[in-house]
Amino acid sequence: MVKICCIGAGYVGGPTMAVIALKCPDIEVAVVDISVSRINAWNSDQLPIYEPGLDDVVKQRRGKNLFFSTDVERHVMEADIVFVSVNTPTKTQGLGAGKAADLTYWESAARMIADVSKSDKIVVEKSTVPVKTAEAIEKILTHNSKGINFQILSNPEFLAEGTAIEDLFSPDRVLIGGRETPAGQKAIQALKEVYAHWVPEERIICSNLWSAELSKLAANAFLAQRISSVNAISALCEATGANVTEVAHAVGKDTRIGPKFLNASVGFGGSCFQKDILNLVYICECNGLPEVANYWKQVIKINDYQKSRFVNRVVSSMFNTVSGKKVAILGFAFKKDTGDTRETPAIDVCKGLLGDKARLSIYDPQVSEDQIQRDLSMKKFDWDHPIHLQPQSPTAVKQVGVVWDAYEATKGAHGICILTEWDEFKSLDYKKIYDQMQKPAFVFDGRNVVDAEKLRQIGFIVYSIGKPLDEWLKDMPAVA
Numbered sequence: 259m260v261k262i263c264c265i266g267a268g269y270v271g272g273p274t275m276a277v278i279a280l281k282c283p284d285i286e287v288a289v290v291d292i293s294v295s296r297i298n299a300w301n302s303d304q305l306p307i308y309e310p311g312l313d314d315v316v317k318q319r320r321g322k323n324l325f326f327s328t329d330v331e332r333h334v335m336e337a338d339i340v341f342v343s344v345n346t347p348t349k350t351q352g353l354g355a356g357k358a359a360d361l362t363y364w365e366s367a368a369r370m371i372a373d374v375s376k377s378d379k380i381v382v383e384k385s386t387v388p389v390k391t392a393e394a395i396e397k398i399l400t401h402n403s404k405g406i407n408f409q410i411l412s413n414p415e416f417l418a419e420g421t422a423i424e425d426l427f428s429p430d431r432v433l434i435g436g437r438e439t440p441a442g443q444k445a446i447q448a449l450k451e452v453y454a455h456w457v458p459e460e461r462i463i464c465s466n467l468w469s470a471e472l473s474k475l476a477a478n479a480f481l482a483q484r485i486s487s488v489n490a491i492s493a494l495c496e497a498t499g500a501n502v503t504e505v506a507h508a509v510g511k512d513t514r515i516g517p518k519f520l521n522a523s524v525g526f527g528g529s530c531f532q533k534d535i536l537n538l539v540y541i542c543e544c545n546g547l548p549e550v551a552n553y554w555k556q557v558i559k560i561n562d563y564q565k566s567r568f569v570n571r572v573v574s575s576m577f578n579t580v581s582g583k584k585v586a587i588l589g590f591a592f593k594k595d596t597g598d599t600r601e602t603p604a605i606d607v608c609k610g611l612l613g614d615k616a617r618l619s620i621y622d623p624q625v626s627e628d629q630i631q632r633d634l635s636m637k638k639f640d641w642d643h644p645i646h647l648q649p650q651s652p653t654a655v656k657q658v659g660v661v662w663d664a665y666e667a668t669k670g671a672h673g674i675c676i677l678t679e680w681d682e683f684k685s686l687d688y689k690k691i692y693d694q695m696q697k698p699a700f701v702f703d704g705r706n707v708v709d710a711e712k713l714r715q716i717g718f719i720v721y722s723i724g725k726p727l728d729e730w731l732k733d734m735p736a737v738a
């Protein structure tokens with residue numbers, strides 16, 4: 259029986275390994291992590307991450323050929339294939355701070371693999387890493403190998419949160435990069451056989467190591483670029499009276515462009531897009547390509563602009579001040595169907611409103627109060643551009659309440675900001691909400707989820723991203 263071990267039981271490692279275990283009953287899969295609480299959660303009824311369909315997959319295989327453990331060394335030692343799916347956050351200090359990936363966790367995982375291994379292993383890069391990381395890892399492994407043969411592969415994960423299980427069941431492609439040596443090709447073949455249990459052969463792409471690493475960064479940069487492009491157009495739509503949904507629909511009908519990832523929003527979030535672009539920017543700068551670096555930086559700048567534009571719109575509409583006003587925040591996660599808040603635009607929007615002394619009442623169906631308070635009390639990390647949003651003061655966090663119901667959040671509020679596209683926000687009883695709010699009552703829809711016309715008929719003043727403005731909003735001072 260082939261044995262797989264995955265180091266890192268996070269958003270990537272957990273779901274990916276659960277699906278491998280489900281699709282490959284002949285393979286034993288162990289997911290290991292240094293975090294005891296995470297592993298305990300994976301072994302309980304309350305999994306550490308919310309992901310539609312995940313519970314079912316885990317329940318089917320846990321204890322059979324899927325195991326979650328903190329005994330990292332034993333499982334690594336016993337495995338034929340070791341996936342490394344540890345976190346690779348952006349460096350906050352030292353060389354490359356603000357852009358480069360922090361590979362501390364990766365390096366310590368590699369050293370540990372070298373330490374405990376007694377047999378040959380294939381080591382698979384699963385976390386997104388800078389191009390040429392595999393080479394560095396290979397050096398660590400071979401210099402500490404005690405005669406053991408390590409083959410390193412890059413197998414980036416393309417799943418998106420909220421649809422992870424679907425994405426893993428039928429991926430657009432699986433990408434495997436390896437060395438162009440006979441041993442490298444043999445390792446590629448071994449990993450290919452794992453995926454071939456359920457992925458059609460023509461969807462499994464093989465390449466060299468660096469192409470695989472770079473493809474992941476490039477794919478995320480292209481996706482984020484589409485969102486920044488449509489968000490840039492949304493600002494122009496508001497200025498001219500065009501409707502961004504109509505524009506995106508017309509643009510996306512061109513088969514060369516396609517309809518996906520053209521939804522204007524308050525900004526993209528998530529653990530990948532910004533981090534991966536910053537990574538790309540850093541690699542370009544290190545390789546003497548400042549023009550290319552600046553090109554990709556602009557994608558993040560537009561994203562920051564979109565968030566601050568939203569805050570300015572809220573404040574200027576509400577008579578240029580939100581001081582002391584209650585603002586309901588519906589949705590805090592970076593997208594629907596996840597409880598993940600990493601880089602969520604809600605953090606910057608909330609901080610911007612708190613900077614103007616608003617009182618916030620926040621509701622998200624999947625994010626805990628603790629998480630929200632932690633996110634809002636952390637200082638925003640400055641990468642290399644001026645921040646438009648005000649810094650957070652410790653006292654401002656006292657202005658934040660977290661509630662477990664949209665009606666409670668909106669009670670007595672002056673305005674509502676919709677920051678995540680949760681389905682339930684489409685079908686709320688907005689008449690009931692209107693009746694319990696201060697007047698004039700505002701809705702700022704950062705995800706274009708509500709039927710703006712219906713809400714206007716109820717009496718709301720509505721702002722939707724990239725849509726023709728209400729007369730009210732037109733009369734307000736121009737936004738920055």
Ligand code: UDX
Nearest residue numbers: 415416417418419519520521523526527528530592593
């Ligand atoms: C992304 C990539 O899609 C995935 O392939 C990669 O493996 C990891 O990064 P993820 O961040 O989980 O996945 O979610 P995604 O669906 O890409 O959304 C990212 C952000 O973009 C979210 O904040 C989402 O709300 C926003 N978005 C997405 C838009 O604002 N408009 C769109 O049209 C699509």
Ligand code: ADP
Nearest residue numbers: 266267268269270271291292293344345363367
């Ligand atoms: P991702 O979204 O990429 O999956 P996460 O932060 O959700 O990232 O998960 C990464 C996991 O890796 C965390 O649970 C962390 O505890 C774990 N981890 C980091 N370093 C090590 C290590 N050296 N050994 C085992 N687990 C590790």
